[in-house]
Amino acid sequence: MRFTNLSPLILLLILLFGCQTGPQMGKLIKIDAANMNEFWVYSDNNVVSNGLQLKNQSSEITSKFQERNFEFTAKVKTTAGAEGVLVFAIPDGAGSDQGYAIKINNSDYREGAPQKTGSLSKIRNNFVRTAMDGEWFDLGLTVKGNLIKVLVNNKTISEYAEPSNIQRSGENAGKLLTNGSLAIRKTNDAGELLIGEMTLKPLKEETKEEGCDVARDSLMKVVDLLNEQEFPLIDFHCHLKGGLTMEQACQHSRDIGYNYGVAANCGLKFPVTSDSTLNAYLDGISREPVFKAMQCEGREWITLFSPAAVARFDYIFTDAMTWSDQKGRRMRLWIPEETFVDNEQQFMEMLTGKIEAILGAEPVDIHVNPTYLPAKLAPDYDRLWTPERMDRVINALKTNDVALEINARFKIPSITFIKRAKAAGVKFTFGTNNGSNNDLGRLEYCLKAIKEAGLTSEDMFLPRPSKDKKVMKSGLPAKITG
Numbered sequence: 001m002r003f004t005n006l007s008p009l010i011l012l013l014i015l016l017f018g019c020q021t022g023p024q025m026g027k028l029i030k031i032d033a034a035n036m037n038e039f040w041v042y043s044d045n046n047v048v049s050n051g052l053q054l055k056n057q058s059s060e061i062t063s064k065f066q067e068r069n070f071e072f073t074a075k076v077k078t079t080a081g082a083e084g085v086l087v088f089a090i091p092d093g094a095g096s097d098q099g100y101a102i103k104i105n106n107s108d109y110r111e112g113a114p115q116k117t118g119s120l121s122k123i124r125n126n127f128v129r130t131a132m133d134g135e136w137f138d139l140g141l142t143v144k145g146n147l148i149k150v151l152v153n154n155k156t157i158s159e160y161a162e163p164s165n166i167q168r169s170g171e172n173a174g175k176l177l178t179n180g181s182l183a184i185r186k187t188n189d190a191g192e193l194l195i196g197e198m199t200l201k202p203l204k205e206e207t208k209e210e211g212c213d214v215a216r217d218s219l220m221k222v223v224d225l226l227n228e229q230e231f232p233l234i235d236f237h238c239h240l241k242g243g244l245t246m247e248q249a250c251q252h253s254r255d256i257g258y259n260y261g262v263a264a265n266c267g268l269k270f271p272v273t274s275d276s277t278l279n280a281y282l283d284g285i286s287r288e289p290v291f292k293a294m295q296c297e298g299r300e301w302i303t304l305f306s307p308a309a310v311a312r313f314d315y316i317f318t319d320a321m322t323w324s325d326q327k328g329r330r331m332r333l334w335i336p337e338e339t340f341v342d343n344e345q346q347f348m349e350m351l352t353g354k355i356e357a358i359l360g361a362e363p364v365d366i367h368v369n370p371t372y373l374p375a376k377l378a379p380d381y382d383r384l385w386t387p388e389r390m391d392r393v394i395n396a397l398k399t400n401d402v403a404l405e406i407n408a409r410f411k412i413p414s415i416t417f418i419k420r421a422k423a424a425g426v427k428f429t430f431g432t433n434n435g436s437n438n439d440l441g442r443l444e445y446c447l448k449a450i451k452e453a454g455l456t457s458e459d460m461f462l463p464r465p466s467k468d469k470k471v472m473k474s475g476l477p478a479k480i481t482g
């Protein structure tokens with residue numbers, strides 16, 4: 001065959017690909033200390049017996065290969081405080097400040113950067129600790145068509161479908177899928193980043209959009225913008241109820257661009273009633289990429305658990321929907337047959353007093369379903385929650401360092417209440433408190449609160465670090481609040 005018989009296009013393809021070396025389509029390549037030089041350019045780091053050691057801020061390795069569709073894995077270990085990024089889709093000739101970045105950071109909550117390992121930074125942020133300093137973990141990345149998936153220890157942490165014709169600006173301008181190189185860079189001076197064995201598998205071109213059920217509608221554009229601003233979009237109040245599985249909850253959280261906190265109902269006649277059921281529950285979900293929460297039920301919960309067991313949760317919360325009135329009637333405010341309103345003003349005084357007493361006595365982190373009123377009184381919410389009563393609740397939150405939930409399902413508290421609480425310096429959380437497997441929703445009311453009350457990242461609660469748990473400092477009250 002003579003070249004002159006080939007079409008110019010085929011000739012071009014032969015020239016482009018015929019003599020190309022490097023990773024082969026569909027073939028898994030193992031990269032370790034023996035063949036590191038073949039695939040990576042590195043400087044300012046040392047090869048140790050079990051991998052590469054990135055010690056200083058800006059220590060970096062950059063790939064010699066460029067890939068558009070691929071699977072990549074790396075064994076990674078951080079020592080105390082070390083932070084870094086895995087960057088991909090770095091355009092030809094650009095540095096690792098361009099491209100998508102996956103955060104590596106295993107510091108405790110409220111320490112180091114808020115984004116933790118597996119975060120697709122400023123696109124789909126992750127605030128949940130998914131790995132620990134001092135332990136090897138598997139970081140995985142798949143890019144296929146427009147779909148990006150980030151895994152830590154085989155759990156999907158971030159999932160994102162890059163929309164077609166996406167326009168990005170500012171710091172995010174360089175985040176676009178392309179045939180690019182990879183880099184791993186250390187981003188602070190604390191600790192060390194160790195990189196062990198890596199694998200790379202180039203994949204065929206895919207054009208079909210996969211994953212992501214939620215269309216990029218106006219709500220998703222708001223979520224995208226808040227992710228860009230690193231606003232902690234977290235639903236702290238999700239229950240595995242009505243058949244909802246952990247996997248479904250996690251998939252939903254990725255679809256809507258939020259992180260989740262999954263709460264166990266703990267109290268009399270609830271699934272978790274003792275230290276042993278509590279420990280078994282937590283051991284069973286320890287590897288799930290969600291915050292682990294305790295919903296303290298009724299007022300009797302304080303008698304059922306030890307402080308050390310309670311402190312194993314990332315945070316604990318309670319509401320003021322279950323209490324006994326002056327006549328000793330135990331009420332559950334969401335059940336009309338169990339709610340007694342003899343006099344509405346008297347009822348409101350009692351409710352406000354109960355909230356103050358609960359927040360003063362029980363070492364909770366968040367007050368959930370706040371300002372909830374029984375169905376009979378709900379239509380008069382704005383009249384009954386007078387400025388004086390609002391301020392009593394706000395004062396109890398501030399005094400006891402308790403965050404206020406903005407509840408997406410009940411649309412409480414009112415925007416007026418939220419503005420008043422923000423002005424007083426109260427921290428907020430978002431929560432759905434789903435009742436089943438089909439009502440997790442997309443937290444529209446919380447987005448409305450951000451806009452109308454002007455909430456910023458600084459107004460939002462993040463869990464306390466292990467050394468700073470309220471229940472370990474104050475213990476549990478001797479007497480139930482009633």
Ligand SMILES: [Zn+2]
Nearest residue numbers: 237239295433
């Ligand atoms: Zn709940």
